[in-house]
Amino acid sequence: MSNHSDSDSPLVRIRDLVYRRGRRVIFDGINMDIPRGKVTAVMGPSGTGKTTLLKLIGGQLRPEQGSIEVDGEEVHRLSTRELYRLRMRMGMLFQSGALLTDISVFDNVAYPLREHTGLPESMIRKLVLLKLEAVGLRGARELMPAELSGGMARRVALARGIALDPMMMMYDEPFTGQDPISMGVLLELIRSLNDAAHMTSIVVSHDVAETAEIADHIYLISDGKVVEEGEVAQIRESENAWTRQFIGGRADGPVPFHYPAAEFGEDLFGEGA
Amino acid sequence: MLNRIAELGAAGLGVLQGLGRGLLLLPAILAGTLAMLARPRLLIRQLYSVGVMTLIIIAVSGTFVGMVLSLQGHYILSQFSAEEALGVMVAASLVRELGPVVTALLFAGRAGSALTAEIGLMKATEQLSGLEMMAVNPIHRVLTPRFWAGFISLPLLAAVFSALGVLGGWFVGVGLLGVDDGAYWTQMTYKIDFQGDILNGVIKSVVFGFVCTWIALYQGYDATPTSEGVGQATTRTVVQSSLVVLGLDFILTALMFGE
Amino acid sequence: MQTNRTMEILVGGFLLIGLVALFFLAMNVSNLSRGVAGEAYRVTARFDNVGSLTERAKVTIAGVRIGRVERIEYDSKTFEAVVTLALDNRYNALPDDTFAKIYTAGLLGEQYVGLEPGGGESNLKEGDEIAFTQSALVLEEMIGQFLFSKAEEKSDDVF
Numbered sequence: 023m024s025n026h027s028d029s030d031s032p033l034v035r036i037r038d039l040v041y042r043r044g045r046r047v048i049f050d051g052i053n054m055d056i057p058r059g060k061v062t063a064v065m066g067p068s069g070t071g072k073t074t075l076l077k078l079i080g081g082q083l084r085p086e087q088g089s090i091e092v093d094g095e096e097v098h099r100l101s102t103r104e105l106y107r108l109r110m111r112m113g114m115l116f117q118s119g120a121l122l123t124d125i126s127v128f129d130n131v132a133y134p135l136r137e138h139t140g141l142p143e144s145m146i147r148k149l150v151l152l153k154l155e156a157v158g159l160r161g162a163r164e165l166m167p168a169e170l171s172g173g174m175a176r177r178v179a180l181a182r183g184i185a186l187d188p189m190m191m192m193y194d195e196p197f198t199g200q201d202p203i204s205m206g207v208l209l210e211l212i213r214s215l216n217d218a219a220h221m222t223s224i225v226v227s228h229d230v231a232e233t234a235e236i237a238d239h240i241y242l243i244s245d246g247k248v249v250e251e252g253e254v255a256q257i258r259e260s261e262n263a264w265t266r267q268f269i270g271g272r273a274d275g276p277v278p279f280h281y282p283a284a285e286f287g288e289d290l291f292g293e294g295a
Numbered sequence: 296m297l298n299r300i301a302e303l304g305a306a307g308l309g310v311l312q313g314l315g316r317g318l319l320l321l322p323a324i325l326a327g328t329l330a331m332l333a334r335p336r337l338l339i340r341q342l343y344s345v346g347v348m349t350l351i352i353i354a355v356s357g358t359f360v361g362m363v364l365s366l367q368g369h370y371i372l373s374q375f376s377a378e379e380a381l382g383v384m385v386a387a388s389l390v391r392e393l394g395p396v397v398t399a400l401l402f403a404g405r406a407g408s409a410l411t412a413e414i415g416l417m418k419a420t421e422q423l424s425g426l427e428m429m430a431v432n433p434i435h436r437v438l439t440p441r442f443w444a445g446f447i448s449l450p451l452l453a454a455v456f457s458a459l460g461v462l463g464g465w466f467v468g469v470g471l472l473g474v475d476d477g478a479y480w481t482q483m484t485y486k487i488d489f490q491g492d493i494l495n496g497v498i499k500s501v502v503f504g505f506v507c508t509w510i511a512l513y514q515g516y517d518a519t520p521t522s523e524g525v526g527q528a529t530t531r532t533v534v535q536s537s538l539v540v541l542g543l544d545f546i547l548t549a550l551m552f553g554e
Numbered sequence: 555m556q557t558n559r560t561m562e563i564l565v566g567g568f569l570l571i572g573l574v575a576l577f578f579l580a581m582n583v584s585n586l587s588r589g590v591a592g593e594a595y596r597v598t599a600r601f602d603n604v605g606s607l608t609e610r611a612k613v614t615i616a617g618v619r620i621g622r623v624e625r626i627e628y629d630s631k632t633f634e635a636v637v638t639l640a641l642d643n644r645y646n647a648l649p650d651d652t653f654a655k656i657y658t659a660g661l662l663g664e665q666y667v668g669l670e671p672g673g674g675e676s677n678l679k680e681g682d683e684i685a686f687t688q689s690a691l692v693l694e695e696m697i698g699q700f701l702f703s704k705a706e707e708k709s710d711d712v713f
């Protein structure tokens with residue numbers, strides 16, 4: 023497909039990325055390399071910009087500075103047409119599922135196929151059932167999205183995300199709202215999809231233990247910076263105080279639990295009160 | 296004081312920015328027209344939810360407005376022994392003014408608000424982002440068919456409104472109040488000019504259809520993606536559409552009928 | 555698929571209803587069905603005073619409507635009103651000495667042009683002018699004349 027796809031170069035290469043929301047700096051010059059064919063976990067406290075990162079990679083947001091390359095193509099230099107062609111090779115699982123609410127589960131999964139492949143309907147039916155079977159929801163194909171639980175909706179969205187057999191899947195918080203069994207199923211699914219289809223996966227999550235179980239590579243981000251990166255074992259053994267607190271889930275430590283604010287006492291008794 | 300002025304300035308800038316975004320949205324919507332024609336089903340679906348679903352309220356309102364016009368008109372005209380002119384009066388008010396304007400107002404309340412809420416919620420639930428990530432342009436896929444559906448529906452709805460109004464007026468005037476049947480229709484056909492009255496009325500409703508649908512789509516697409524934001528956007532659709540329709544009606548009437 | 559079919563039928567029905575309504579407005583409510591614009595011939599008539607005659611008022615002969623007033627202009631040389639009448643082509647055999655008069659329908663009703671055919675040999679054609687006209691009766695003038703003649707009667711008595 024692309025002349026850059028030699029298997030050593032990273033699939034996603036982020037350089038000096040700067041992104042701001044209003045005055046708040048979300049990313050302050052970060053560099054990341056997402057290796058091909060591996061499961062890379064991106065972890066960090068809530069509100070650090072993990073969702074934002076995925077949207078930047080998908081070309082839905084525009085960085086202020088820096089570059090993002092996916093499979094050798096610089097996302098923000100592409101024409102609309104080229105960007106859309108690139109997106110056909112990326113799947114994204116949104117935090118909310120983002121299913122189209124006016125069509126059934128079946129039609130949701132069939133949507134990208136009907137949109138981009140022009141396959142006959144009988145073929146599409148087979149493919150859709152295959153994908154739904156993979157997420158264990160073949161029986162729910164006639165339901166409307168409003169009739170699904172949050173966890174089921176996420177799994178349908180996953181089936182839709184992999185409908186076109188993308189080279190890369192981005193998962194935004196895939197585990198929240200899943201019972202232990204379906205969480206286990208999802209973990210296995212992500213792993214097996216990754217290995218069987220030679221996909222590259224980016225998993226954004228706070229669920230440290232579960233994510234560490236399937237990830238090959240971990241990025242920890244906080245305050246617009248990459249705190250630490252490495253293989254799972256490396257991160258587990260890390261001496262970094264921040265990393266130890268985040269992995270261990272302790273309340274005290276260098277990770278601030280609070281959104282940046284003035285001193286509490288000042289807020290309570292200061293002039294604004 | 297200075298703060299007030301600054302606030303005013305910021306508000307003014309906000310309005311201008313909104314206007315600019317709205318203007319930019321229009322060519323993007325129109326650019327999807329060809330792609331839409333390749334999938335007429337999308338348009339049919341929207342014609343259903345925008346047109347068919349609005350038809351009932353338009354039909355009922357039109358009939359009753361015509362009946363009331365006839366009742367009131369008969370009362371006034373009978374004081375001058377000019378009941379013959381009832382048909383003209385009813386038809387002229389409907390075709391020139393009430394048909395296009397009331398239909399547009401009802402359309403904004405029924406279809407426009409629904410369009411805004413639907414698109415706003417699609418944005419809030421990341422369905423639009425989801426389409427984008429599936430390499431589908433959400434403007435072309437979601438907004439364009441809705442735009443054409445509104446643009447096509449409103450003139451037809453206005454025609455239904457006027458036609459049923461004339462019939463409702465006939466029912467009350469001729470059927471209940473005893474105006475001569477022949478006079479009702481003949482006077483009408485001599486006084487209502489096809490070009491001057493009917494076509495101008497249709498032009499009005501075409502303009503209203505364009506503007507009302509555009510406002511509804513823009514408000515939905517630009518809504519803050521929260522339940523509160525969608526609620527506010529829906530309100531804005533109805534308020535802005537109504538004001539714009541009344542203002543435009545004045546201008547169009549002055550251009551068309553003011554000699 | 556069934557629901558799709560229903561939806562298509564309903565949408566088709568909606569479009570049809572809308573078009574029928576438009577057609578109804580054009581053919582039954584407006585003057586389109588009468589085709590005055592295309593199939594009419596125009597003649598002019600000069601009046602000293604048209605009263606409150608308006609454009610699009612009716613033109614009748616023997617009480618039957620045969621056309622409408624198309625334009626009313628003022629001729630600043632002769633100080634007269636020039637009224638253009640659009641007459642239906644079906645009634646193209648009017649003698650050239652036809653008489654045009656402005657009538658009022660009812661006491662306060664609208665004014666219209668009534669034609670009375672004469673006995674001339676040739677017929678009125680497109681662009682001809684009707685030579686014999688009588689102006690509108692203006693109510694104030696009539697009352698004025700009436701009072702004037704009464705006053706004269708009285709003064710006759712005195713002398």
Ligand SMILES: Nc1ncnc2c1ncn2[C@@H]1O[C@H](COP(=O)(O)OP(=O)(O)OP(=O)(O)O)[C@@H](O)[C@H]1O
Nearest residue numbers: 043044048067068069070071072073074075117195
């Ligand atoms: N539309 C927006 N306008 C302004 N600020 C925004 C907007 N969306 C996100 N933000 C800000 O950007 C920051 C990053 O948001 P993002 O959704 O990427 O966080 P996240 O890491 O995915 O958090 P979580 O784990 O809770 O999902 C947040 O602090 C938020 O305040």
Ligand SMILES: [Mg+2]
Nearest residue numbers: 072073117194
């Ligand atoms: Mg997030």
